[in-house]
Amino acid sequence: MNRRRFLGVCAAGFVAGRARSAPTARAPECLADQVKQLCRDYISGFGSPATQVCYHHRLNGPRGLAALEKPEQIANGLVNGQPKPFGYGSGIQDVPLENGQFLIALCDAYEATRNEELAKMAQWIFAGLKRVAAVSPESGFVPRGPHPDGKSYYPDSSRDQHCAYIEALWRYRRCPLATAEDKTFVASMLVKIAGRMERNDWVLKVEDNSRQAHVGYTWKQFTLFGACSLMGCLAAVKEAAGGKHWSELYEQLGREKDNLRWKLLSADTPEKCRPFTLYSNQFFTSLALIGRVEGDSTRAAAVRALMQTMAKRALLTNVFDETCWRRLDWAGESVTPEIEKALASFGLSVRKPATVSDLFAKFDPRQFETRDRFVTAINEKLLFGIPTVAFHKALLSEDTALVGGVAPHVHRMVRLMVDHGGHYDRGENFNRAVILGLHLLALEMRHSP
Numbered sequence: 001m002n003r004r005r006f007l008g009v010c011a012a013g014f015v016a017g018r019a020r021s022a023p024t025a026r027a028p029e030c031l032a033d034q035v036k037q038l039c040r041d042y043i044s045g046f047g048s049p050a051t052q053v054c055y056h057h058r059l060n061g062p063r064g065l066a067a068l069e070k071p072e073q074i075a076n077g078l079v080n081g082q083p084k085p086f087g088y089g090s091g092i093q094d095v096p097l098e099n100g101q102f103l104i105a106l107c108d109a110y111e112a113t114r115n116e117e118l119a120k121m122a123q124w125i126f127a128g129l130k131r132v133a134a135v136s137p138e139s140g141f142v143p144r145g146p147h148p149d150g151k152s153y154y155p156d157s158s159r160d161q162h163c164a165y166i167e168a169l170w171r172y173r174r175c176p177l178a179t180a181e182d183k184t185f186v187a188s189m190l191v192k193i194a195g196r197m198e199r200n201d202w203v204l205k206v207e208d209n210s211r212q213a214h215v216g217y218t219w220k221q222f223t224l225f226g227a228c229s230l231m232g233c234l235a236a237v238k239e240a241a242g243g244k245h246w247s248e249l250y251e252q253l254g255r256e257k258d259n260l261r262w263k264l265l266s267a268d269t270p271e272k273c274r275p276f277t278l279y280s281n282q283f284f285t286s287l288a289l290i291g292r293v294e295g296d297s298t299r300a301a302a303v304r305a306l307m308q309t310m311a312k313r314a315l316l317t318n319v320f321d322e323t324c325w326r327r328l329d330w331a332g333e334s335v336t337p338e339i340e341k342a343l344a345s346f347g348l349s350v351r352k353p354a355t356v357s358d359l360f361a362k363f364d365p366r367q368f369e370t371r372d373r374f375v376t377a378i379n380e381k382l383l384f385g386i387p388t389v390a391f392h393k394a395l396l397s398e399d400t401a402l403v404g405g406v407a408p409h410v411h412r413m414v415r416l417m418v419d420h421g422g423h424y425d426r427g428e429n430f431n432r433a434v435i436l437g438l439h440l441l442a443l444e445m446r447h448s449p
């Protein structure tokens with residue numbers, strides 16, 4: 001691979017502007033330039049200078065801040081007038097998750113490129129995540145939000161918000177960009193989060209601790225998802241903060257039931273055969289953290305092997321097989337005649353097997369502007385969103401063959417979003433395209449001669 005491919009210098013600086021990005025007339029040719037352009041478009045389109053984080057809904061479109069739920073509705077736990085204390089549909093529901101995974105990818109790309117523009121972006125997002133920590137009076141609670149007003153948020157958080165936040169702070173602390181002050185903040189915040197979880201016996205609760213959160217199952221459950229949540233959190237806090245307590249707890253909980261958590265993080269058990277979901281990539285960032293922190297080479301290798309096995313399965317299985325992929329994420333409760341009709345418009349049917357690569361080949365960016373909600377569900381959730389899950393897993397696995405297999409798809413994904421992302425008003429796929437592009441850039445730079 002030609003190293004010079006990645007050393008192009010971008011003429012435009014990092015700007016978190018307010019003007020909506022138009023489709024690029026002449027898109028940059030090399031991956032490094034494309035990824036930086038995509039990051040600019042993402043921050044200018046979905047970011048708020050007030051809070052220094054990116055949102056789930058576009059803010060530089062015709063509606064501006066009105067694209068997000070109003071603060072008075074948020075204060076009452078409402079979305080569109082309906083009770084939703086976890087904020088789904090509000091546009092602020094995934095601030096720690098989406099910005100956390102963005103920061104992780106930025107740190108990887110910066111370390112591989114030492115590009116100053118990527119450094120400024122990482123510093124900007126880190127500053128925003130520090131703001132996230134300051135809005136709740138409950139020590140160690142990671143809220144859904146805040147709104148760009150800097151104070152409105154939803155108090156019913158989740159596993160994905162907390163874990164992505166933990167992982168992002170841990171990753172930034174490892175980055176050369178982190179100052180001594182940054183490292184002190186990270187250590188303090190991770191101790192607060194882990195301390196709150198420990199006081200609640202590792203059950204994730206709503207802000208006032210009155211009940212379990214919407215996606216707040218106990219992290220002590222003996223499942224793969226419980227094991228990676230618990231061990232990932234403890235790995236992060238023991239490295240960032242040090243101290244005998246966290247190291248001993250990490251080892252103690254790992255030994256329970258004859259090392260069952262480590263077996264779950266390495267053995268090929270039926271637990272790993274549960275259907276993948278649109279959000280199952282979040283567990284891979286936890287596994288990646290454990291693999292990087294774990295000092296026992298055997299355990300670290302086992303975690304990496306698990307990631308490779310699961311990534312391969314995500315890439316090769318039939319997405320229409322409900323034992324492999326959860327259909328709820330793109331078709332709702334059932335496949336209706338309208339969904340089948342929309343599938344047929346892309347030359348697809350649930351009766352014909354298709355891998356994530358087959359599906360992404362059918363993705364049509366022109367459908368960003370369609371008003372047919374069934375076509376939108378197929379195009380954005382099934383043909384783009386589901387493939388991002390498998391591609392993200394492949395990149396995080398760092399397996400040479402898996403990375404090489406998804407690289408052409410990620411190149412296409414980045415280029416499509418650079419060219420057409422100005423018509424996309426929801427941040428999930430934009431966020432994922434940015435993250436995949438950054439991780440691929442880091443891997444290609446790292447392995448280029």
